[in-house]
Amino acid sequence: MEDDSYYLDTDLDLSFTSTTTDRTFTSSSARSSLARSSLTLSFNDRLSTATTPSTTTSSAPTTLHHRRYDPHWTAIRAATTLSSDGRLHLRHLKLVRLLGTGNLGRVFLCHLRDCPTPTAFALKVIDRDALTAKKLSHVETEAEILSMLDHPFLPTLYARIDASHYICLLIDYCPNGDLHSLLRKQPGNRLPVSQVRFFAAEVLVALEYLHALGIVYRDLKPENILIREDGHIMLSDFDLCFKADVVPTFRSRRFLRVSTPPSSPRRPRRSRRGGCFSTEATYEREEIVAEFAAEPVTAFSKSCVGTHEYLAPELVAGNGHGSGVDWWAFGIFLFEMLHGATPFKGVTKEQTLRKIASSDDVVFPLELDEEGVREAKDLIQQLLVKDPTKRLGCARGAQDIKRHPFFEGIKWPLIRHYKPPEIRGLVKKSSKAHGGHVTGVSSPRRRKWLWWALSNLLRSKRSNSKIQSNNNSYHYVGKSYNASRKRV
Numbered sequence: 001m002e003d004d005s006y007y008l009d010t011d012l013d014l015s016f017t018s019t020t021t022d023r024t025f026t027s028s029s030a031r032s033s034l035a036r037s038s039l040t041l042s043f044n045d046r047l048s049t050a051t052t053p054s055t056t057t058s059s060a061p062t063t064l065h066h067r068r069y070d071p072h073w074t075a076i077r078a079a080t081t082l083s084s085d086g087r088l089h090l091r092h093l094k095l096v097r098l099l100g101t102g103n104l105g106r107v108f109l110c111h112l113r114d115c116p117t118p119t120a121f122a123l124k125v126i127d128r129d130a131l132t133a134k135k136l137s138h139v140e141t142e143a144e145i146l147s148m149l150d151h152p153f154l155p156t157l158y159a160r161i162d163a164s165h166y167i168c169l170l171i172d173y174c175p176n177g178d179l180h181s182l183l184r185k186q187p188g189n190r191l192p193v194s195q196v197r198f199f200a201a202e203v204l205v206a207l208e209y210l211h212a213l214g215i216v217y218r219d220l221k222p223e224n225i226l227i228r229e230d231g232h233i234m235l236s237d238f239d240l241c242f243k244a245d246v247v248p249t250f251r252s253r254r255f256l257r258v259s260t261p262p263s264s265p266r267r268p269r270r271s272r273r274g275g276c277f278s279t280e281a282t283y284e285r286e287e288i289v290a291e292f293a294a295e296p297v298t299a300f301s302k303s304c305v306g307t308h309e310y311l312a313p314e315l316v317a318g319n320g321h322g323s324g325v326d327w328w329a330f331g332i333f334l335f336e337m338l339h340g341a342t343p344f345k346g347v348t349k350e351q352t353l354r355k356i357a358s359s360d361d362v363v364f365p366l367e368l369d370e371e372g373v374r375e376a377k378d379l380i381q382q383l384l385v386k387d388p389t390k391r392l393g394c395a396r397g398a399q400d401i402k403r404h405p406f407f408e409g410i411k412w413p414l415i416r417h418y419k420p421p422e423i424r425g426l427v428k429k430s431s432k433a434h435g436g437h438v439t440g441v442s443s444p445r446r447r448k449w450l451w452w453a454l455s456n457l458l459r460s461k462r463s464n465s466k467i468q469s470n471n472n473s474y475h476y477v478g479k480s481y482n483a484s485r486k487r488v
């Protein structure tokens with residue numbers, strides 16, 4: 001049945017408040033007025049100057065964000081400029097569809113109302129009333145971490161909206177879904193080495209950035225790697241992170257450069273490669289390079305969080321862990337992309353944990369006949385070292401991993417200009433890319449049905465108990481998708 005009272009060509013603002021207005025819940029009128037009066041948005045401190053309540057200017061916020069000239073910021077600036085108090089409000093957003101449901105809340109595709117070029121965003125909506133104190137602290141962690149980020153492979157928090165009992169986080173929308181689903185569409189659930197290298201390199205750079213901020217991610221897995229419209233990655237889900245102090249340093253590293261200059265007065269040495277009869281002379285020169293290192297080596301936490309198959313042994317042991325857990329997970333991630341499954345997966349979760357904790361080394365299932373596999377295996381073996389003090393990355397961080405032969409040839413500073421691989425199952429970028437999703441629901445009948453469904457969904461939350469802990473499935477409108485792996 002379609003109920004016109006829920007279809008008001010409405011926006012998110014109305015869809016929230018309509019669940020508590022006299023039309024639907026007359027008894028909740030107090031909450032309704034609260035909802036309306038508290039529909040304010042505070043721009044992220046670091047991202048905008050329009051953060052303080054006193055900033056009521058209608059001028060566009062000037063942001064510090066590296067992407068401040070991209071269409072998303074432009075659209076937000078336009079909306080705030082037109083806003084009577086110079087701020088973005090929930091009424092500026094228009095919900096398009098439900099993208100998924102997570103542990104903490106729901107994520108909607110939305111776009112800005114009255115924006116000439118539809119610009120898509122993802123809106124994570126968390127119902128405070130439905131969460132335990134522990135989960136609420138995870139939400140705050142996620143919001144805090146998001147507000148710190150300014151990196152192409154990490155989400156931008158455009159706005160945080162606190163409206164009544166809802167916390168809404170406006171972030172980048174990734175139309176290509178997550179890497180886990182993408183892997184499931186590939187033959188053998190795996191990717192060719194060149195594509196593994198691409199995704200691994202981007203994840204590595206994202207982790208390096210997080211670590212430089214003192215953030216230990218703790219939930220690396222393909223499900224949390226979303227694919228942007230342009231095919232580059234976006235790490236998501238920061239509720240399990242923990243933050244430590246980190247002192248980024250420049251360290252000197254000495255190494256020998258071997259070269260064969262044509263006529264150099266320097267002391268020649270016999271080339272090892274050329275053998276003792278070789279006439280080819282090489283020159284070894286000691287060079288000192290300054291390297292940026294920012295690994296939160298003193299980070300220490302005792303809470304056991306993460307996803308079973310990705311847990312590092314020190315996490316399983318529960319004796320405390322640091323940033324090394326991310327490098328272990330990075331090894332598991334490489335393994336899964338390469339082989340289509342994780343290396344320590346058991347029949348039960350307990351068995352998985354036992355396998356991780358055992359002293360057995362990682363076993364590679366089959367010899368892949370592809371260039372780069374040998375290097376990939378070597379890297380995985382160096383990452384999946386049970387003792388974190390001996391694990392690659394744990395001493396000097398991402399720098400050591402970047403230097404591994406598996407990544408040879410990658411020009412790290414240019415990484416975001418690399419052309420993403422064309423993979424089966426990826427949405428092709430079109431000139432109307434964002435519009436495509438929007439127009440996909442534009443038939444009046446379908447939109448009417450959608451709003452009716454969304455309103456019901458939000459209403460039913462009031463009567464339901466808490467959001468299911470570790471909800472193991474999420475729903476697109478009309479469809480149910482297979483679950484991602486549960487977390488501890």
Ligand SMILES: Nc1ncnc2c1ncn2[C@@H]1O[C@H](COP(=O)(O)OP(=O)(O)OP(=O)(O)O)[C@@H](O)[C@H]1O
Nearest residue numbers: 099100101102103104105107122172173174175237
């Ligand atoms: N920015 C985004 N763009 C597109 N889809 C997204 C975005 N963020 C989340 N999603 C989708 O919404 C779903 C729910 O996301 P959410 O981050 O709330 O939960 P989750 O990834 O399942 O994590 P959790 O482990 O916290 O439950 C995801 O599975 C994903 O499919």
